Amino acid sequence: MRWLAALLHPATAPLGSLRNQLLRWLILPLVALVALNAVSVYRDALETADIAYDRSLLSSTRALAERVTVRGGKVVANVPYVALDSFETDTLGRIYYKVTGLRGETVSGYDDLPAVPPEVPRSDLYPALVRFYHADYNGEPVRIAALLQPVFDDTMRGIALIQVGETLDARRALSRRILFNTLLRQALMVLAVATLVWFAVRLVLRPLMRLKNEVETRPLSDLSNIDQALVHREVRPLVAAMNGTMARMQDLIASQRRFIADASHQLRTPLAVLKTQAELALREDNQEAMRAIVRSIAGTTDSTIHLANRLLTLARIEHGGGSAQGGPVSLAAVAAQVGLELAVPAVQKGIDLALEAEEGSDTTVAGQELLLHELVSNLVDNAIRYTPAGGSVVVRVARQEAGVLLEVADSGPGIPPEEHGKVLMPFYRAQATLEANPGGTGLGLAIVRDIAELHGAAPALDRSAAGGLKVTVLFPTSKAAPLKAS
Numbered sequence: 001m002r003w004l005a006a007l008l009h010p011a012t013a014p015l016g017s018l019r020n021q022l023l024r025w026l027i028l029p030l031v032a033l034v035a036l037n038a039v040s041v042y043r044d045a046l047e048t049a050d051i052a053y054d055r056s057l058l059s060s061t062r063a064l065a066e067r068v069t070v071r072g073g074k075v076v077a078n079v080p081y082v083a084l085d086s087f088e089t090d091t092l093g094r095i096y097y098k099v100t101g102l103r104g105e106t107v108s109g110y111d112d113l114p115a116v117p118p119e120v121p122r123s124d125l126y127p128a129l130v131r132f133y134h135a136d137y138n139g140e141p142v143r144i145a146a147l148l149q150p151v152f153d154d155t156m157r158g159i160a161l162i163q164v165g166e167t168l169d170a171r172r173a174l175s176r177r178i179l180f181n182t183l184l185r186q187a188l189m190v191l192a193v194a195t196l197v198w199f200a201v202r203l204v205l206r207p208l209m210r211l212k213n214e215v216e217t218r219p220l221s222d223l224s225n226i227d228q229a230l231v232h233r234e235v236r237p238l239v240a241a242m243n244g245t246m247a248r249m250q251d252l253i254a255s256q257r258r259f260i261a262d263a264s265h266q267l268r269t270p271l272a273v274l275k276t277q278a279e280l281a282l283r284e285d286n287q288e289a290m291r292a293i294v295r296s297i298a299g300t301t302d303s304t305i306h307l308a309n310r311l312l313t314l315a316r317i318e319h320g321g322g323s324a325q326g327g328p329v330s331l332a333a334v335a336a337q338v339g340l341e342l343a344v345p346a347v348q349k350g351i352d353l354a355l356e357a358e359e360g361s362d363t364t365v366a367g368q369e370l371l372l373h374e375l376v377s378n379l380v381d382n383a384i385r386y387t388p389a390g391g392s393v394v395v396r397v398a399r400q401e402a403g404v405l406l407e408v409a410d411s412g413p414g415i416p417p418e419e420h421g422k423v424l425m426p427f428y429r430a431q432a433t434l435e436a437n438p439g440g441t442g443l444g445l446a447i448v449r450d451i452a453e454l455h456g457a458a459p460a461l462d463r464s465a466a467g468g469l470k471v472t473v474l475f476p477t478s479k480a481a482p483l484k485a486s
Contacts, residue, residue: 019202022201022205027193027194027197030190034186038183041182041186042178045175049171053143053166054143057145057166058126058130060095060097060164061147061162065149065160068107069151070153070155070156075099075102075151077099077107093168094167095164095166096142096165097113097164097165098110099161100162102158107160112137113144113165114137114165116131116163120133130147135165140167141167143168144165145164147161204232207230207232208231210230211230211231211239214226223247225243271304328364328365328366329365329367329369329372331397332355332357334372335355335357335406336357338376339380342381346384349391350390351391351392352392353384354392354393355396356398357397362399363399365404365475367475371451371454378444378447379408379444379448380395383408383410383412383468386410392411393408393410394407394410395407396408396409403457403474403475405472405474406475409464410470411466414463414467415469420461423445448471455475457473457474457476458473460474
């Protein structure tokens with residue numbers, strides 16, 4: 001059963017219906033408790049009935065004991081036939097009696113009535129020397145009261161034993177009646193409580209049903225907040241979380257729309273240039289002019305590929321494709337690898353590309369090596385692109401108390417302080433960078449910002465010692481590997 005599976009394996013069992021689960025967890029324990037209560041009530045009722053029947057049995061025994069006397073040195077029982085009939089039969093069973101004299105002789109009654117077992121204690125419920133016990137007589141279970149009755153006259157004195165037993169028919173009939181009445185009352189109570197619980201659960205869950213209907217009937221484009229007043233106070237955190245999710249979805253959709261619009265705008269220009277260059281090449285008959293146009297097409301294609309690659313990188317990072325979860329990465333090793341990869345364009349421009357890393361210093365950070373490589377590569381590539389021929393680019397990696405520091409400084413035109421925040425946005429280009437490199441994409445620093453944020457850091461822009469731009473990224477201690485013991 002699914003409810004039993006949910007109890008034994010709550011993590012893997014299907015949740016199913018909330019209404020059914022509430023009904024089961026409310027009604028089934030109630031039924032179990034009512035059953036236990038019914039058993040307890042039934043036992044108490046039987047005990048009370050036994051006490052009542054034992055009292056009646058003791059009264060009959062006392063009535064018989066009052067007719068036991070001593071005459072002529074013998075114990076006699078003066079029991080008239082009318083009394084014997086009343087003692088020996090009852091409407092629901094039979095009654096047996098026996099009077100035993102001082103010397104163990106049977107004075108009156110049934111000789112073979114079972115004797116009193118020696119281990120049966122005297123009853124403390126009554127001010128009499130009486131013991132109650134169960135026995136079998138004539139193939140039927142009986143309940144017997146054994147009363148010790150003092151008898152005496154002028155010649156003798158002693159204790160006579162008066163036993164009165166009755167079959168259990170009357171007690172069993174009363175037990176069945178008590179059981180039936182108990183179960184009937186308990187069943188009616190369970191039915192009434194179950195009905196009330198069913199209506200209560202329906203009433204309590206009605207706001208959730210209204211919430212479900214509102215969410216189901218909403219248009220796909222409607223991501224507005226859901227009114228928290230529609231549900232109970234305990235469910236409002238869930239509605240607030242849903243509203244937060246829809247707000248993030250709105251931001252994501254808006255970001256995607258802006259990205260698509262910006263990407264379309266950025267790609268439209270180089271594609272139009274390519275088309276124009278191709279049309280010129282088709283109309284050109286001069287071989288040298290044709291080669292010049294083809295070289296222009298190749299340059300435009302390279303720029304378009306560079307733009308497309310950066311757009312894809314930015315889209316992957318901004319919209320969930322990138323994650324900072326990963327193993328330890330040596331930032332100094334990443335910077336050295338980037339330096340080797342970009343050494344050729346640096347040499348072609350006569351730029352002095354240098355890497356400064358403290359030997360033996362632990363520059364390990366927790367993150368994805370591919371993303372960190374992309375971050376360093378964008379910073380160094382930008383520095384080489386905007387640094388004039390004969391300039392310098394310095395990449396510095398160092399361990400500090402607060403974390404691992406990455407610094408890229410160049411001797412290019414730099415960026416005015418008032419534009420430091422703007423150049424971190426996609427497609428924004430400062431005036432100085434436009435003049436130094438008209439074919440740039442405006443995406444390098446935006447990619448750097450997003451990757452740094454994934455690793456718990458943020459890029460900081462400043463003026464370098466050579467008058468150009470200095471970009472600093474400090475990976476905090478919480479995201480950096482612990483310092484090695486010295």
